[in-house]
Amino acid sequence: MGSSPPSKLxxxxxxxxxxxxxxxxxxxxxxxxxxxQESPKGQMCKEEFGQLYTRVFPEGTTGSFTNNVFRTFxxxxxxxxxxxxxxxxxxxxxxxxxxxxxxxxxxxxxxDDDGFITKSExxxxxxxxxxxVGDTPESLPKDFKNCTPEAVSDKVFDQIDTDGDGQxxxxxxxxxxxxxxxxxxxxx
Numbered sequence: 001m002g003s004s005p006p007s008k009l010x011x012x013x014x015x016x017x018x019x020x021x022x023x024x025x026x027x028x029x030x031x032x033x034x035x036x037q038e039s040p041k042g043q044m045c046k047e048e049f050g051q052l053y054t055r056v057f058p059e060g061t062t063g064s065f066t067n068n069v070f071r072t073f074x075x076x077x078x079x080x081x082x083x084x085x086x087x088x089x090x091x092x093x094x095x096x097x098x099x100x101x102x103x104x105x106x107x108x109x110x111x112d113d114d115g116f117i118t119k120s121e122x123x124x125x126x127x128x129x130x131x132x133v134g135d136t137p138e139s140l141p142k143d144f145k146n147c148t149p150e151a152v153s154d155k156v157f158d159q160i161d162t163d164g165d166g167q168x169x170x171x172x173x174x175x176x177x178x179x180x181x182x183x184x185x186x187x188x
Contacts, residue, residue, distance in 0.1 A: 005042030005083070008032070017084065021091025028087060035083050043080035046070050053132075064128035072107050099174070105187055106173045116167035122153040126186075143182040156183065 009017070009032050014025045023031065039048055046067065053066040073081045073089040081089075092104050107113070111121045126149040144152045160176025160183070161168050168176075177183045 004040070005036065007036070017087055021087055022095035023087065023091055031087055031090070032083055035086055043082050044086065045080055049073075049081060063131075064124070065132040068108055068111060068125065068128065071111075071113075072104060102174055102177055103170065106170050109187070116169060117173065118167050119153045119157055122156060123149045126152050141182045141185040144186055152186070156186070159183065
């Protein structure tokens, strides 16, 4: 790598990112400045990303959840998040369509990136989410209150695994979550 990133994005880069993220050009330049403050080398490693998440969620344990969010942002799987990956991910989370956000949540829960969510992946992510925000089973949405993460996964699969094959496709996920406000509250 060796060289430092430019202090500013080119006008063409800003325009391209504007169309990909729905952030204004000014917002993109602000995000870029903040990104360089956090990661002067122009790339954020998993540890730096984890530190950023820890500042956002100081009460919880962010490790597993953060690792999976990092995975969804690191589109080229090189172990680093560059600014384009970061801002595109942030664009989906903050300005993306409802469908884009749900597809991102699906990719978060699809830990092995095989195109399916299994019960074990669902359970792992529910545990990680509870740890991250310092929640307990009592704080889960009404339909899942006081359930163990395993029981939550069973209930979710009962609702969205329409073909009963033990794995949820993106289509099943989108259909099931869209029909259930409690699932949206739980998984998002």
